[in-house]
Amino acid sequence: MEAGGRRARRREAAEYYRGQRVPERMEEALNALFPLSPGDLYGELANYLSKYSKAPVICKLVGRKVLDGVGQPTLEVEIYCTVKNYEKRICSTVMSCHSQIPENALPEKIEADEKERNDCVNTAVEWVNESLNTMLRDLEPTDQCQVDKMLGEYFTNKVEEKKKIQRQEEEEEEEEEEEEEGTLALPPRTPSPATPPGKKKSAKTGKKSSVPERPIPPAEPAEPVLCGSLAIGGTSLAIAKAGATISHIPLYSHIALLKHEQVHVEQSPEEMTLPLPMVTLLNCEKTSPSKLKLVKEVMLIPPVQLSLKQGIERVLDIQKEMTRLLGSPGKMPGPQPADGKKGKAQNSGKKSLPQFLKRISHLGCLTTGYDDVEQLLLLMQTACSNIGLELGTDVYLAINCAAHELMDYDKGKYEILTGTFKSPDEMVAMYGELIDKFPFIIALIDPLRKEDREQWSNICCALGSKCYLIAEDAATCISKLKTDQTINTPVCSGVVLKYVNETKVSDLIELTGILHGQRHITILGSPDGEASDDSLVDLAVGLGARFIKLGGLSRGERVTKYNRLLAIEEELAKNRNLRETKLEFVAFAEESQSENQLSDELPPPEQD
Structure with a gap:
């Protein structure tokens, strides 16, 4: 009998709580404390708790070759972050190419520019997907200074590697030239009496020497562009965009x-x-x-x-x-x-x-x-x-x-x-x-x-x-x-x-x-x-x-x-x-x- 009575009381309680009285009272209390709908309340609660969650960090960089506004190849960098334990694509940026568009250029010049541009973009894609992807993983996208410092150090190392390779190539060329000179063993050339230094050269100028022109400074050599450097600028800007997105x-x-x-x-x-x-x-x-x-x-x-x-x-x-x-x-x-x-x-x-x-x-x-x-x-x-x-x-x-x-x-x-x-x-x-x-x-x-x-x-x-x-x-x-x-x-x-x-x-x-x-x-x-x-x-x-x-x-x-x-x-x-x-x-x-x-x-x- 006792077991049957307990079961009956449970049924009565369940029917009671299924009614409207208690939910109505609970909703009134909630409305008094939080004047929001249940959906809004849950949203506010989620936003509040999210402040105490782990900050988003970079989990992946993706570089790819895309086209710019005139159909030339350039670099796109995508940023993925771990947000609340889920991988999420945050943003991307497309870099502008450094090469000037030639006007009325010769065909061989255009061909050389296109090859250089392709090599630069391909190398940049490789840097992003391999080295930079590993190097920047687990960093916060809002820490722009730290990211840029690491990018700068990486680029400096690449420049030094390039210089080292160039020095080795120059040394090899010099050694080959010395070997060729030793094999030929030519006698030293003596200056021709018909062309003494200085005087004859000035005599050839004739009337032009009577009106001296102030010489202009020569053109400074163009700054060399390291193949792949687009990856540095593209990644830095993509990180900045990701930081803005994360910060809303x-x-x-x-x-x-x-x-x-x-x-x-x-x-x-x-x-x-x-x-x-x-x-x-x-x-x-x-x-x-x-x-x-x-x-x-x-x-x-x-x-x-x-x-x-x-x-x-x-x-x-x-x-x-x-x-x-x-x-x-x-x-x-x-x-x-x-x-x-x-x-x-x-x-x-x-x-x-x-x-x-x-x-x-x-x-x-x-x-x-x-x-x-x-x-x-x-x-x-x-x-x-x-x-x-x-x-x-x-x-x-x-x-x-x-x-x-x-x-x-x-x-x-x-x-x-x-x-x-x-x-x-x-x-x-x-x-x-x-x-x-x-x-x-x-x-x-x-x-x-x-x-x-x-x-x-x-x-x-x-x-x-x-x-x-x-x-x-x-x-x-x-x-x-x-x-x-x-x-x-x-x-x-x-x-x-x-x-x-x-x-x-x-x-x-x-x-x-x-x-x-x-x-x-x-x-x-x-x-x-x-x-x-x-x-x-x-x-x-x-x-x-x-x-x-x-x-x-x-x-x-x-x-x-x-x-x-x-x-x-x-x-x-x-x-x-x-x-x-x-x-x-x-x-x-x-x-x-x-x-x-x-x-x-x-x-x-x-x-x-």
């Missing part, structure tokens, strides 16, 4: 925090300024494999008073008008002079119009030819005037001169046009006249070779208070720029930095900190072989770059980055973290007498 913040915020911790900047990492875009409008093609006229790129810079969205729209309007003018040269109006005085020196009727539009460049902009730079600038004025805009007020210009491609080393002068040569000193005077005539040009990129350091100093003293003098070719190798907390470049207003090869995120942070401390401006630029990865924009925003040079407003790999810039502007404006941008030129001539003196800011554009 945008990449630009993660970079700003890293900079704040690494170089101790005073600027709050929460408040940011957007870099002004240098939008390439025209790419001026070469007329032969080795000749480039004075302008390689013409870029538009919107005024700081406009939002980025408004500035891009304005550039698009100018681009449409330029496309119309270049596409129908027969109906194109003659270029108008900038003002009455300057108009007397311009005879627009005798000048031929620029060559018609041919194609969209790999830079994502219009491609055209021209007779001289003034003709091109006057045409730009016409295009802006046709749509009710004024250069110098509603939009500014920047010109990439690429002077290192103009030098004729036989003559020791720059060939700015076919058959027109100028010495480095004459180039400085020419730029002064150009800026006086067209004051809406606020930036000259590579107006001289990096070797002409004396002339860089002269042009900065002459024009530094009127426009930015920017070095791009002189800053191609970021690892060589920093020497003992100084920047190894000519005197200039700023430099264009490109994230390529063995560049690491920590290097970029340190370098921009030094540049800003020395009041240089930083421009982050896209290389020729650009990929669709938009991380460059986040880097520019997080690092506080003054400008960003992305190419034109065509081609997917270019437009993707402009879209990312617009999205960041919208996000920062929504969170009220967007600070106002200012443009100030450095008065180099005045700074030689008084330190840290700035010229006036650019005049604000007239409001529509």
Whole structure:
């Protein structure tokens, strides 16, 4: 009977608890304590407990060969982390290739470049999948400094291995030459009396010796690119993206925090300024494999008073008008002079119009030819005037001169046009006249070779208070720029930095900190072989770059980055973290007498 009674009581209890009274009371109590639905409550509880779980660590790196925006091979790096005991793909990044795209290059040169590019990418894939995959395992992706330190040591070891192999090859060649000389046992050659040293050589020069030319500094040898170096930059950037993803913040915020911790900047990492875009409008093609006229790129810079969205729209309007003018040269109006005085020196009727539009460049902009730079600038004025805009007020210009491609080393002068040569000193005077005539040009990129350091100093003293003098070719190798907390470049207003090869995120942070401390401006630029990865924009925003040079407003790999810039502007404006941008030129001539003196800011554009 007792057993039967117990069973009956159990049944009664079970029926009682299946009813609504106790669950209703429990739900009321829970609602009083936690005003959330059960689903939300469990989510909050999971988030709370996750704070005490083990931090995600890197478990695998995957490198693979992919294509960039122009169909050339490049490197992709994927990061996998162990998150709550599960392997999870966190992110990936695609590197831009360091190789410049040859224009009108000879077939053998193109073939050699393609082979070099393939070898570099294949070696980089091997490094990522083997050595780096093992080396970085179990590290936290948020520890950027430690990762970059290990990457730097790995790269240094690879450089030393390469040098050792080269020394061994040179020693073997020397031994072979000595053996050949010993076998031949030729008598020593005596100098011919017909060619005594010194005197005869100078006599041959004739009249040329009566007008001595100051010799130009020879071109510095190109920095060698270690095969596989893409793996270093690709892995460092992928780790930074993984750290941002793990921290649940945008990449630009993660970079700003890293900079704040690494170089101790005073600027709050929460408040940011957007870099002004240098939008390439025209790419001026070469007329032969080795000749480039004075302008390689013409870029538009919107005024700081406009939002980025408004500035891009304005550039698009100018681009449409330029496309119309270049596409129908027969109906194109003659270029108008900038003002009455300057108009007397311009005879627009005798000048031929620029060559018609041919194609969209790999830079994502219009491609055209021209007779001289003034003709091109006057045409730009016409295009802006046709749509009710004024250069110098509603939009500014920047010109990439690429002077290192103009030098004729036989003559020791720059060939700015076919058959027109100028010495480095004459180039400085020419730029002064150009800026006086067209004051809406606020930036000259590579107006001289990096070797002409004396002339860089002269042009900065002459024009530094009127426009930015920017070095791009002189800053191609970021690892060589920093020497003992100084920047190894000519005197200039700023430099264009490109994230390529063995560049690491920590290097970029340190370098921009030094540049800003020395009041240089930083421009982050896209290389020729650009990929669709938009991380460059986040880097520019997080690092506080003054400008960003992305190419034109065509081609997917270019437009993707402009879209990312617009999205960041919208996000920062929504969170009220967007600070106002200012443009100030450095008065180099005045700074030689008084330190840290700035010229006036650019005049604000007239409001529509």
